[in-house]
Amino acid sequence: MTDQQRFLxxxxxxxxxxxxxxxxxxxxVSDWWLTAGALFQTVWNVLDGRDPGAGIRDYDLFYFGDxxxxxAEDAVIRRAxxxxxDVPAEVEVRNxxxxxxxxxxxxxxxxxxxxxATDAIDHFAAKTCCFGVTASRDGSLTTYAPHGYADLFARxxxxxxxxxxxxxxxxxxxxxxxxxxSLTVLPWPL
Numbered sequence: 001m002t003d004q005q006r007f008l009x010x011x012x013x014x015x016x017x018x019x020x021x022x023x024x025x026x027x028x029v030s031d032w033w034l035t036a037g038a039l040f041q042t043v044w045n046v047l048d049g050r051d052p053g054a055g056i057r058d059y060d061l062f063y064f065g066d067x068x069x070x071x072a073e074d075a076v077i078r079r080a081x082x083x084x085x086d087v088p089a090e091v092e093v094r095n096x097x098x099x100x101x102x103x104x105x106x107x108x109x110x111x112x113x114x115x116x117a118t119d120a121i122d123h124f125a126a127k128t129c130c131f132g133v134t135a136s137r138d139g140s141l142t143t144y145a146p147h148g149y150a151d152l153f154a155r156x157x158x159x160x161x162x163x164x165x166x167x168x169x170x171x172x173x174x175x176x177x178x179x180x181x182s183l184t185v186l187p188w189p190l
Contacts, residue, residue, distance in 0.1 A: 003149035007043065008141060011133060014042040014052035016089045020059055021135040023083050027093075029063040029076055031117045033132030033144060036060040040129050043152055044180045055179040058090040062117040062132070065095045073098055096120035109165050118144050125164035125172055128157045157185045 001009070011017050020034050038059040045052045061080070065072060073095040080093040096114050103111035114120045121132050121144060128151045132144035151158050157176065159169050166188045173185045 003153065004143055004145070006153070007039075007131070007143065007145070007149055008133070010043045010046040010052075011039050013046050014038070014056075016053055016056075016059055016087055017042060017133075019087045020061065020084065020091060021133065021141065022139070023087070024061060025135055025137045027061075027063075027076070027080055027083055029065060031064040033062050033117050033121065033134045034059065035062050035117075035121055035132040036124070036129060039131045039133060040152055041176075041180075044155060044183070047153070047155065048180065048182055053089070056089070058092045059087075061091055061093045062096045062120055063093065064097050064114070064117040064120075066097065068095065068098045068101065070098075103163075107165060107168060109163070111163055118146075122146055123163040124160055125169040126157050127160040128152055130160065155180070155183045157183055159186060159188045161189055 017034060017038055020038070024032055024034065037056050041056045042052050045054050063076070065076070076095065077093050080091060084091040096117050096119075099120060100111045100113040103109070114123070118132060121130050124130050127147040130146050131152070134142050136142070147158075157173055169188050177183050177185055
């Protein structure tokens with residue numbers, strides 16, 4: 001089994017991930033990806049022999065839309081709320097083309113506009129979090145793993161100091177190490 005196959009097997013152990021990947025092609029948005037904790041935290045749970053959904057706060061679905069207005073994103077969020085109404089978890093849908101409009105106010109540092117949903121994934125605070133999975137209408141899955149799978153399967157969190165400030169990395173890793181004590185957190189570079 002390849003690392004990619006192992007990854008897909010793990011993330012599909014989580015019923016919520018399977019439901020989202022089955023339904024999301026009907027959302028009517030382009031360049032969408034299930035990402036973040038929905039994926040890497042599911043893998044940690046499977047590796048630790050826990051319930052695949054344990055400790056996952058929400059399920060992030062990124063898309064990249066040309067219309068960066070709040071109203072357009074809100075319309076997609078409302079459609080998603082209806083589409084995912086029977087999914088037993090919070091599915092957070094966001095247009096990554098809008099992030100630069102609010103990032104500095106929220107995190108204290110400016111962000112350049114992303115060029116795609118995968119560009120947004122590339123900017124997560126930890127390389128170990130940079131994963132995405134999308135599905136075609138026929139159900140075939142495509143993965144995005146710009147840093148590979150080795151650190152994920154080793155339960156090693158590696159900082160990614162390309163956008164998020166150190167305090168964001170420390171806050172996230174602090175929560176993760178409490179929830180998944182088998183993790184090793186590498187320090188933020190000086």
